[in-house]
Amino acid sequence: MAKPMTKTQLVAALAEKMDADKKTAGAALDALTDIITSEVAEGGAVTLPGVGKFYCRERPERMVRNPATGQQIQKEADKQVKVTVAKALKDSVNS
Known part of the structure; x- marks a missing residue:
């Protein structure tokens, strides 16, 4: 299994x-993370x-x-x- 991509590697690939x-x-990555976090936290x-x-x-x-007990x-x-x-991601991994 490959090692997971780090944030630094993700930022470099995104750039x-x-x-x-x-x-x-x-x-952009931090803004996306903040938006997802705040929206999910609000339900x-x-x-x-x-x-x-x-x-x-x-x-x-x-x-x-x-x-334990x-x-x-x-x-x-x-x-x-x-x-x-998403189904598209599942299909791309399994093809």
């Missing part, structure tokens, strides 16, 4: 694709065509088990960030 400098590409969803959909799902209160405890309701991968 090359945009024909821009790394500072501009880094600012919305963001779809990146060809990549996937980022959204927040609320989980109800539930019983969980402590694996086996004790059952009540866990409060919480939120979980989910990502659904």
Whole structure:
């Protein structure tokens, strides 16, 4: 398995694709991250065509088990960030 791309490598690749400098590409990446974070935190969803959909799902209160002791405890309701991968990306990986 290949090593994951770092942010520095992603910024460099983005700058090359945009024909821009790394500072501009880094600012674009940071802006995109901020937009996705704020929208999902407010309960919305963001779809990146060809990549996937980022959204927040609320989980109800539930019983969980402590694996060390086996004790059952009540866990409060919480939120979980989910990502659904786009079919186009799945198809390109599997072809």
